[in-house]
Amino acid sequence: MSDKILMAPIQGVTDYHFRNTYQKFFEGVDVLYSPFLRLDKDMQLKKSKLKDVLPENNVNINLVPQILTNNSAEFIYLSKQMFDLGYKHLNWNLGCPFAMVINRELGSGLLPHFDKIKGLLEKVIPVIPLKLSIKMRIGLESEDDIFKILPILDNYPISEIIIHPRTGKQMYKGEVNTDVFEKCLSLTKHKVCYNGDINTLEDFQNLKNRFENVSSWMIGRGLVTNPFLAEQIKQTVKNTHENKMSRFKEFHDALAKEYLDRLEGSSHFLNKMRIFWEYFSLSFSNSHKVYKRIKKATSVDKYNIAVEQNCTNENWIV
Ligand SMILES: Cc1cc2nc3c(=O)[nH]c(=O)nc-3n(C[C@H](O)[C@H](O)[C@H](O)COP(=O)(O)O)c2cc1C
The missing domain is CATH 3.20.20.70 (Aldolase class I)
Known part of the structure; x- marks a missing residue:
């Protein structure tokens, strides 16, 4: 192309x-x-x-x-x-x-x-x-x-x-x-x-x-x-819906690591990741719920649990 x-x-x-x-x-x-x-x-x-x-x-x-x-x-x-x-x-x-x-x-x-x-x-x-x-x-x-x-x-x-x-x-x-x-x-x-x-x-x-x-x-x-x-x-890569979610998760984890390593204090990290999830959530089933889980997370541990729930309980829809 x-x-x-x-x-x-x-x-x-x-x-x-x-x-x-x-x-x-x-x-x-x-x-x-x-x-x-x-x-x-x-x-x-x-x-x-x-x-x-x-x-x-x-x-x-x-x-x-x-x-x-x-x-x-x-x-x-x-x-x-x-x-x-x-x-x-x-x-x-x-x-x-x-x-x-x-x-x-x-x-x-x-x-x-x-x-x-x-x-x-x-x-x-x-x-x-x-x-x-x-x-x-x-x-x-x-x-x-x-x-x-x-x-x-x-x-x-x-x-x-x-x-x-x-x-x-x-x-x-x-x-x-x-x-x-x-x-x-x-x-x-x-x-x-x-x-x-x-x-x-x-x-x-x-x-x-x-x-x-x-x-x-x-x-x-x-x-x-x-x-x-x-x-x-x-049309470079053929994606099935299953491998999309796992590829997204790997990408997300690497992105989160970038900010976790560099931003001081968990609130900076959480605020930054919330911005991304305003976008990412739109590619998930139950977008509203997906974003809400992230928004409610008040610590890095809770954030990681929310991400895990999003990626296992919901589907990648696009
Ligand atoms: C939060 C936000 C920040 C933006 N920052 C810039 C910027 O620094 N420079 C720029 O040229 N456009 C900026 N844009 C505009 C985008 O580059 C793009 O032109 C616009 O979002 C329309 O394209 P899209 O519908 O594909 O997003 C920004 C858009 C948003 C929503």
Whole structure:
């Protein structure tokens, strides 16, 4: 299959512990994107952020670092820093929908400011030493933004535009606007990647049938919920339902070990694993009960019992 699967960045979820463990247990993902990096007031990356993209923490991972900025000096600084770490490809976030971000004209908050986007690219493109892709929503409040931005982007060497066809105002809810995505395909000369709500093999197949010339697919929540999804799409491994549960359990145990070894205090560990189970539970029969067992666990021992119950009493349903 020539289609490429990209793992979407999910802040707080797809960190290097998750990415490494995922890559050890599952096939099918071609490229993984880091959650966004942002400089603080002193033009520094937080230690934990830098750690997430250090090559020694991402061995055998085809990682693309992502940045969130609306400032050319920061853009250039971060791109040089990533280049010095050995990266050849940088991704620019024009999609983040959180109020704190959009109020600062960052992420999807920058989308209505076409001149700023143009001004930034004008300054950074001639000097950044790596190829640049963009991950964007269709607009802050309406798709009018992307219709105006795509012709601007045609003037620059952008390696790929990843489009999540929602507005920033929609956050992560409501329908993805596939009609707007379709229109975007005819408004750009650049390679376009589709992102948004690919949660099942059927979702992928429907989109592939409609957008047959698209060959790049970014998946976030769907991959965390069902880590087998990329294999199902690529048809690389034949999974029976029984071996799925045992493969999931092995993956889970390795992931849990990563955090148990590194997070201080059981409450940090339990909070972290709860985030994952919000996703994993959706692939189990009795999702609600599965999540509740995890949520109720107040110690690592109780957590382990809850996991055991989930994996023996319930079925893997996707
Ligand atoms: C909790 C959360 C954190 C996210 N963090 C990032 C991020 O750091 N950078 C980014 O480009 N997108 C981020 N996203 C958006 C996803 O990458 C993706 O575009 C979105 O979830 C739609 O794709 P999906 O339906 O396959 O998950 C985040 C999404 C969620 C739910």
